[in-house]
Amino acid sequence: MKNMLVAQSGGPSAAINATITGVIDTGLEFEEVGHVYGALNGIKGVLNENFVRLDEICKDPATRELLAVTPAAALGSCRWKLKNPEEDAREFEEIIRILRKNNIGYFIYTGGNDSMDTVYKLSTYCREHGVDDIKIMGAPKTIDNDLGETDHCPGFGSAAKFIATAFTEIACDCYVYDIPSVTIVEVMGRNAGWLTASAALARNEERNVPQLIYLCEKAFSTKQFVEDVKEALKKENNIIIAVSEGLKDAQGRYVGEEMKSGKEDAFGHQYLSGIGKYLEQVVTDQIGCKVRSVELNILQRCAGYMLSETDIMESRNLGAYAAVSAIRGESGKMSALKRLPGKTYGVDIVLADLSKIANVEKTVPIEWITEDGHDITQELVDYLKPLIQGEVQIPYKDGVPQHFML
Amino acid sequence: MKNMLVAQSGGPSAAINATITGVIDTGLEFEEVGHVYGALNGIKGVLNENFVRLDEICKDPATRELLAVTPAAALGSCRWKLKNPEEDAREFEEIIRILRKNNIGYFIYTGGNDSMDTVYKLSTYCREHGVDDIKIMGAPKTIDNDLGETDHCPGFGSAAKFIATAFTEIACDCYVYDIPSVTIVEVMGRNAGWLTASAALARNEERNVPQLIYLCEKAFSTKQFVEDVKEALKKENNIIIAVSEGLKDAQGRYVGEEMKSGKEDAFGHQYLSGIGKYLEQVVTDQIGCKVRSVELNILQRCAGYMLSETDIMESRNLGAYAAVSAIRGESGKMSALKRLPGKTYGVDIVLADLSKIANVEKTVPIEWITEDGHDITQELVDYLKPLIQGEVQIPYKDGVPQHFML
Structure with a gap:
């Protein structure tokens, strides 16, 4: 009997704890699994041997239900890039030593592109060095929806639902005055416009809001933007616009670059801010x-x-599937979603090859952006719509949502 | 039999449509009332005779239920200050002419300070000019909670619940990294810190977030703020701070004034933005x-x-009470909430004198702010807590909330 370890990495999302819950469910269910550990703050928690006993903490099913609907990352996260083992293998050796010391045979790591890079490197290292007593699996997560080899990513649907809802509310708010007004809403997304595109789900028969949508996949022209807004104002008084934070011009430079903070994170990404404020000024x-x-x-x-x-359902199932696959002897893969053909929405859960996922960003296909550059096609709406369906009742205490806390 | 007219004014809120619903409920229920009209875009809609038949549109109870939980202001709003009648009485005469032409005997106006100024002027003009066939009543609304003569204001409780909830979510989000971090959350409120204070309702036994709260009622010192943050970082890694948008220094100048846009609205208020960004830079x-x-x-x-x-319940009742009072012959007053003494929360609905309300801002009593200036007292928590209690199930369609639209 081997123990199971789970950890989370990358930016918080509303669904990553559901994935962890799926892992814990599986660990508790399968007799091949002894304890279920959680490492705090991702791979850093593994390196520091900073573990909690999730099988004990989450023994009660009600606790697991609460964990599944708690946002962010209950085990904490990190942004820690493992060094290339050919240059420095010490971290890899240390991780293997710690896992073996704790009799951990199954390690499930949830996260986005960078986290899958970690799973890929670690599992490759194990394979190449004859470490076959530790199975390492990835479970996807990223609100940006930019992971390859999966139809969509856990966390994205909830973020998209929030964004679509926010646009319905902002529409209500903007419509109260009968004077011309423009509201520019800046949505997360450096290189992938999936979240910005979700704004279109706010539309219904009565309300064509947002009227303009600009994704970061298409070169942005401030001049054309001004023309688009002027044109829209001829038809309606209240114009609501969705823009990706990472809009770039034809030369690939971030629009309004001078308003950017210029800081970089550990993976070399630049923090962005200010496209909304920039366009407001325009x-x-x-x-x-x-x-x-x-x-x-x-x-x-x-x-x-x-x-x-x-x-939330899919996220939990993806966690469970990654864990079950590890128990069955799989390693170095990621659980993923494959959309079934046909008009009715459905998915299969499959295993995807990490070499095709790590450090690759799946962006919105350019043919899903309308030719005029300020809207999305019906195909993209059809892709997005099923992902935000259904509501989850969450527990409240004293008027505010209750959350799982370690 | 006289007709009833209702209109909305001032900034949108999540509860003002509930108040309108209370007025419509009453108009439909009382046989003294013929049609129930809504004026579009507040007093401007009255001056333009831009009316809709709410008794017909909202005949179906299900429609009224939807209206009651639709945010913003379904009839539209305006920012229109009536001229002083001693200088120019033409608008007043025109309003009276239009109301009489439509056989309107009851006019209910919902809004905040400025709107109550309109009700006060108009009802005073009517009384002084022998117009006794038109009863004009106010119903309160303002998320800022700054109206006098009422324990609290419709719209405030829902905004406070959103803010408290947002702080719980932001706390989840901030806690995932184990490096020191400061998150500054800017909350609405030019001169009244009620909304900012509501952030304290995010606290529970497990989570003392936000650790620092700065209301605009107390002079703000950037130097002291830096000391407070340094002190807080000694105890915890992740510091979350609530600040009123309208923080002022000891000389009464807005903090970070240089980052303000400088625009003014029709009532001479300056639009504020940037205190959060300013303190981020600090x-x-x-x-x-x-x-x-x-x-x-x-x-x-x-x-x-x-x-x-x-x-939402109180807002609807306040609209109904204003309407019933008009039918009973009252004029020039506002329906208001009086909190009952004792530990268990309860309110009476009463009529308040408009002369004490119009253009007066009720701010947070200074004794409800702690002496160190960066927190609120238990008395204020006890005042706030009942106002955010209870959740409302709202209808969803295609994954997003459904709203009433004219």
Whole structure:
């Protein structure tokens, strides 16, 4: 009997704890598994041997239900890039030593591109060095929906539901005044416009909001933007616009780059801010009507009160499948979603090859953006819509949502 | 038999449509009332005779239930200040002419300070000019909770619930990294800190978040703020801070004034933005740890998915009471909430004198702010807590909340 270890990495999402719950469910269910450990703060927690006993903490099913609907990452996260083992294998050796010391035979790591890079490197190292007593599996997560080899990513559906809902509410808010107004809503997404595209799900028969959508996959022209807004204002008084935070111009430079903070994270990503504020200034200067910008900010990734039932169910199943696969002897793969053909939405859970996933970003296909560059196609709407369906009842205490806390 | 007219004014809130619903309920119920009209875009809609037949549109109880949980202001709003009648009485005469032309005997106006100013002027003009066939009543509304003569204001409880919830989610999000970090959350409120204070309702036995709360009622010192943050970082890694958008220094100047847009609205209020960004810069420069600012922005006033059941019930009752009072012959007053003494929360609905309300801002009593200036007292928590209690189930369609639309 071997123990199981689970850890989380990358940015928080509303569904990553559901994936952890799926792992714990499986660990408790299968007699091949002894204890279920959680490492705190991702791979750093493994290196520091900072473990908690999740099988004990989450023994009660009610606790697991609460964990499954708690946003962010209950075990904590990290941004820690393992060194290339050919240059420095010490971290790899140390991880293997610690896992063996704790009799851990199954290690499930949940996260996005960078985390899958960790799983890939670690499992490859194990394979190449004859370590076959430790199975290492990935479970996907990223609100950005930019992982390859899976139809979509856990956490994305809930974030998309929050964004679509926010646009319906912002529409209600903007419609109250009968003077021309422009509202620019900045949505997360450096290189992938999936979240921004989700704004289109706010539309219904009565309300064509947002009227303009700009994804970061298509080169952005401030001049054309001004024309688009002027045109839209001819038809309606209240224009609501969705923009990806990572809009770039035809030369690939971030739009409004001068307003960016310039900081970089451990993976070399630059923190972005300010496209909304930049375009607000553009409208003020070049159109002159009432204008404001709204940054949805971190609420879009951590709103545990706006969960997609589809997302939470799938996330939990993906965690369980990664864990079951490890028990069955799989290693170096990621559990993934494969959409079934046909009009009715359905998915199969499959195993995907990590070499095709690590450090690859899946962006919105350019043919899913309309030719005029300021909207998305029906195909993209059809892809997105099933992912936000269903609501999850969450427990409240004293008027605020209750969360699992370690 | 006289007709009834209802209109909305001021900024959107999550509960003002519940108040309108209470008026419509009453108009439909009482045989003294013929049609129930809604004026579009507040007093401007009255002046333009831009009316809709709410008794027909909202005949079906299900439609009224939907209206009651739809955020913003379904009839539209305006920011229109009536001229002083001693200088120019033409608008007053025109309003009276239009109301009489439509056989309107009861006019209910919902809104905040400025709207109550309109009700006060108009009802005073009517009384002084012998117009006794039109009864004009106010119903309160303002997320800022700054109206006098009422224990609290419709719309505030739901906004406070959204803010408290947002802080619980932001706490989950911030706790995932084990490096020192500061998150500054900017909350609406020019001169009244009630909404910012509501952040304290995110606290529970496990989580003392936000650790620092700064209300605009107390002079703010950037130097002291830096000391407070440094002190807090000695005890914990992740510091979350709630700040009112309208923080002022000891000289009464807005903090970070240089980052303000400088625009003014029709009532001479200056639009504020940037205190969060300003303090983010201060922390970067003077402390140097990871820092970010979050502006809750318009979602805090229009989040129809985070309604306080207490707020929505009270708002609807206040609309109904204003309407019933008009039918009974009252005029020039506002329906208001009087909190009952004792430990168990309860309110009476009463009529309040408009002369004490119009253009007066009720701010947080200074004794409800702790002496160190960075927290609120238990008395204030006890005042706030009942107002966010209870959740409202809202209808969803295709994964997003459904709203009433004219």
